[in-house]
Amino acid sequence: RRFHGRGRGPPRPRRSLEQARAIPHVQKDEPSQIPSAVYPAGDPNLFAGHLQRCFARSCRAHRRRALSDCRHRSVSGAPGVPYPTVPRGDSTTDCLRRRRTFSGGKLNPRSKGRSTPVAPARRERPPDIVPANLPNPTDRPNLLGLTPPELAEALDGHFQARGQPRYRGGQVREWLSAGDVRGFGDMTNLPLRERDALGKRFRLEEPGVDTVSESADGTVKHLWALRGGEVVESVLIPAGDRLTLCISSQAGCALKCRFCATGWSGFGRQLSTAEIVGQYRASARWAREHARGPVTNVVFMGMGEPLANRKAVFPALSILNAGYGLGARRITVSTVGVIPGIEALARRPEQFRLALSLHAPVSELRAELIPLEKRYPLEQLMAALEGFNRKGGRRITFEYTMIRGVNDDLQLLPRLAELAGRVQAFVNLIPFNPIPYVEWKPSFAGRIRAFREGLERAGVLAAVREPRGRDIDAACGQLRASRRPDLTRRPVISERGRRFGSSESP
């Protein structure tokens, strides 16, 4: 009553000594260590208030009495906050000193303690019973962007910290490589609490489907919505028993090739590894669900220059190859000639294939079509390709878009054959696919055939690539993710460009 009840209504009846001893935490002589006691409501304010009123001002004798009388006393077994260790007051003098301190520095007239000032008793911080907020989604690593060794390390560390067996990490990796799960909730051989814990620690996030367009020839184009509002495209191209997936590595492109709609639409941002791998996973799942069969080949020929985003593309190559079991020779990286990227790709042990967007066999004309030619001239580019070729077992393909009157002059044929012969390249002749930014037209079929036959006579393997998905703007050079803003550049075709062209039908 002395500490709690004064002036607050009628006094409560005091417990007898036997009743007090029946309370578990006051049966011992020293009541300051009571680890098993639990507060009933888990209320930090109640807890702090009790500390102040019942403990902080009490010596050992007062404390025991306070506990036995306390209206906040613990209820054994009730859920709540564990009772912490409370600093011991070892004498009545200390107790009186605290009482003075808590009375604002004035000496309590009923106390007999010393008048020297003392430091206030340290208050226990109320325990944090509010669950930690979920971290920002972007702070959680996306498992799709981790290479196999990184994934194993992250999952093993996570499950080890949670006291789970080692095989849990293997279970998650199996679900991921199968490619069917959309979230941790689908991993049904994991305990529910482990799925929840994975969701709080990691992300499993693929790009969202914005639009799916299907061409009359079976080509399917996906428009993917990314974080931040960017959109990119990927294309599924069926051909016989093969299903090739063309994926994007950048939102837009900064290299501004004149024949390419992506270049005209400007640069948005680099894609992350997870966004690149996510395109593969989501496209492959779509193909399985729509009876198109498994994806057999992947080409980095969608939006963007992959070797200008090596930080994301190179791990993605490892993940597709080692994580999803796509053979390295079934993965092709296409470039307009980023020499450091070609050299870096050559240093990798896997035999990924390389496609060079050549489009003109002389530097002067090539610079008109591909501005990057000014930075990495054709001769240096050929030296890098020869280095790539010396690694052995890796095929190089030349992509040659045939534009009527621009780069289809028969005078260019010997030079094209010579370049291809130097690196044993296969030449793909691609009729130009119309885009809204230039008024160019594809070369006549006879001229394209003449190029193919001329190359074959020179001992170079060549083929004409049939346009696929033109009716849905999914053909080569047409990807522009139409929701992206267009640049307002006007087409520029210099007289030098025309000099090599022929507008006559062969």
Ligand code: SF4
């Ligand atoms: S061809 Fe490739 S590098 Fe050139 S603008 Fe298009 S996406 Fe970019």
